[in-house]
Amino acid sequence: MAAADRAAALLRITGSIDDYLYTNEHLFDGSRRSVYSGANRERLMGGAIPAGADAATEWEQRIVPEDWPLHLAHRERLGRGESSEVVYRLLGYDGVTRWVCARTRPSRVDGRLFVDGIVSDVTARVEAEKALIASQTELREQMELNAHQALHDALTGLANRRKLLLDLDAATDRSEVVDHTLVLCDLDGFKLYNDSFGHPAGDALLVRLSRRLESLMAGTGVAYRLGGDEFCLLLPGPLDEPTREAVGVALSEKGEGFTVSAAWGEAAIPAEAQTPDAALSLADRRLYERKQGGRRSTSRQIADVLTSALTERNPELGLHLQDVAELASLVGIRLGMGPADLDELRQAAQLHDLGKMAIPDELLQKAGPLEPDEWRFMRQHPVIGERIIAVAPCLRSTATIVRASHERFDGGGYPDGIAGTTIPLSARIIAVCDAFSAMVGERPYRNGMSAAEAIEELRRNAGTQFDPEAVAAFAHVLCECTLPELLAS
Structure with a gap:
């Protein structure tokens, strides 16, 4: 070529x-x-x-x-x-x-x-490679942001409840050798501040307090916001007095027409609590007790007044209600109820027969079985009790429990015929304790059973008349000490 x-x-x-x-x-x-x-x-x-x-x-x-x-x-x-x-x-x-x-x-x-x-x-x-890298970077940043948001409070940026539970799992792990202290904090006066100055001002206050708490915990513990005006701390080691005072200062603010401060309850891990639930429950109970500060709540005062009025009319019924309230509280503790729920359970147990004030004495004290018409009238007392109690707004949820306290687990109770877990747990507990107290008590037409006989009767009816879980908890509580000891506690 x-x-x-x-x-x-x-x-x-x-x-x-x-x-x-x-x-x-x-x-x-x-x-x-x-x-x-x-x-x-x-x-x-x-x-x-x-x-x-x-x-x-x-x-x-x-x-x-x-x-x-x-x-x-x-x-x-x-x-x-x-x-x-x-x-x-x-x-x-x-x-x-x-x-x-x-x-x-x-x-x-x-x-x-x-x-x-x-x-x-x-x-x-x-350019395609650069676009891919940019997309991957954006995706990674979004995933990191999502992961952060999943474990942090949107308003304050503090760790949230989900992060707390993860950290508590680690803190209560048996292989963990470091002791911790869980501190639950609740603001006093925040609701009034929020109502007086508006939600934006309330949010701004929460952010300010969070920044102080976060700064205080830097390098030592972790601060969390659990929601609303509830905060939490997880500290390595014990809660010493200087830290306690610093937390109080960090979560306090005072101005013209308002004062916001904090109450708290703590639990030592693992000395006092070996699981996350136990730590939260203990800290929550101590927080509740500290907030009460020895003062009875409005709802407790109203419940005591109503119980006193019922006892004046029927002393025997008043003593029965007191026994049921004591027993129900112990069962509630056994079932892991928190302080607020326990307080409501006790009030409902005290008041569950309040509607009997509207029932004539001859019917209440009748020596023998009631006639069908008399039963229909008697079965209205939970509705009457609910109506009386619900007049106080702070007792409306208690009133709901009172209405359901004579329902049966199988749906054959009154006044609504609801069944199973549709019945509030507190009402199911009260039903067991009420039946036990009635069985061991003397009646004009029969002698009382022994505690052992009453327990066997409860067990025979577990799953039909009574919630099996509530019966099992009651039996466990009764096995721990004698009935007089229970009532004295």
Whole structure:
């Protein structure tokens, strides 16, 4: 094949591909000379090189300055006789910056160094890779944000209840050797502040208090917001007096017309509590007791007044209700009820027969079974009791328990015939304790049973008249001590 034909074939081949082929000679003085420059060079360079200019020199002058070190390293590898590949940016004559990939191979001919190369426009690939990296970064940041939000309170940024439970699991792990103290905190006066100054001001106050608490805990413990005006701390070691005072200061604020302070309850882990639930329950009970501060709540005062009125009319019934309240409290503790629920259970137990004030004495004290009409009338007393109690807004939930206190687990009770767990747990507990107290007590028409006989009767009716779980808890409580000891406690 003639030289002209070979040259024409080479031009057709190089022109049929998208890449730019070239051969440069590396001169002894460090400069470059273009030996062969194929098609597509102008497309990569954004136009034709000036007349008379050397293609290799012009090419290097179009390399973006920030990428020049990459090109220098590439040249050094070629100078050592190594093949090399490099990716950098080229600023074209048309003002467009393109990413190019140069793959080169050196060869020596008669002591001269020639470099054969193929250059590809990889702008689309590089931009796609950058977009992918940006998407991956954004996804990773979003996942990190989601993970953070899942474990932190949106308003204050403190760790939330879910994070607390995870940390408590770790703190109560048997392999954990560090003692901890769980501190539950509740704000006094916050509701009044919120009502007086509005929710935005209330939120701002919570944020301020949170920042103080977070600053106090920096490097020592962890601060949490559990919701509303409830906060929590998990400290390594005991809660010392300086820290106790500092927590009180951090969670306090005073101004014209308002005072916000904090009450708290603590539990030592594992000395006093070996599980997260036990630690939370103990700290919650101590918090509740501290908030009460020896003062009876409004609901307790109202319940005591109503119980006193019922006892004045029927002393025997009043004593029965007191016994039921004591027994129900012990069963509630056995079932893990919190302080607030226990207080409500006790009040409902005290008042569950309040509606009997509307029942005539001759019916209450009748020696013998009641007639059907008398039973229908008697079965209205839970509704009457609910109606009386619900007049006090603070006792409305107690009133609901009172209404359900004579329902049966199998749905055969009164006044609504509800069944199973539809009946409030407190009402199911009261039903067991009420039945036990009635069975062991003396009646005009029969002698009382022994405690053992009454327990057996409860067990025989577990699952029908009574909640089996409540019966089991009651039996466990009764096995721990005698009935007089229970009532004396």
